[in-house]
Amino acid sequence: MPANERRFWLCRNGHIMGEIKKISLRPDGGQVSALMLYENSLACEAIPPAELPPLRQKLIGNALEIKCTLCEQRRDWFIGEDAFEHLMATRAKMNASRV
C-alpha cells in the first residue's frame, strides 16, 4: 500500500466516519492500525473529501457500536492483529516485572 493512500472508514450508508491510519507505537518501527474517528461524519461523494472534519477520537483497541453522526448506523471497529500482538507483548512484559 502506498504511504499516501488514505483508507476511509464508512458507515453502511456511505458516510465517512473516520480514517484508518498506521501509527508507530514502538521505536523499532512496528506499526498498528488506528481508527481516527471524525467529530462528525461526512456525507461526501468524493473520496478523499476536500475538507476533513476535526478528529473526535483516536482508537487503537476494539470499539463497539460507534455511531455515525449523520444516520445513527452503528459499526464496530476491531483491533488489528498487529496491535493485538503489541498489547500482548506489553502485557507479558508487565507481568514479568511484577514477579
Ligand SMILES: [Zn+2]
Ligand atoms: Zn451514516
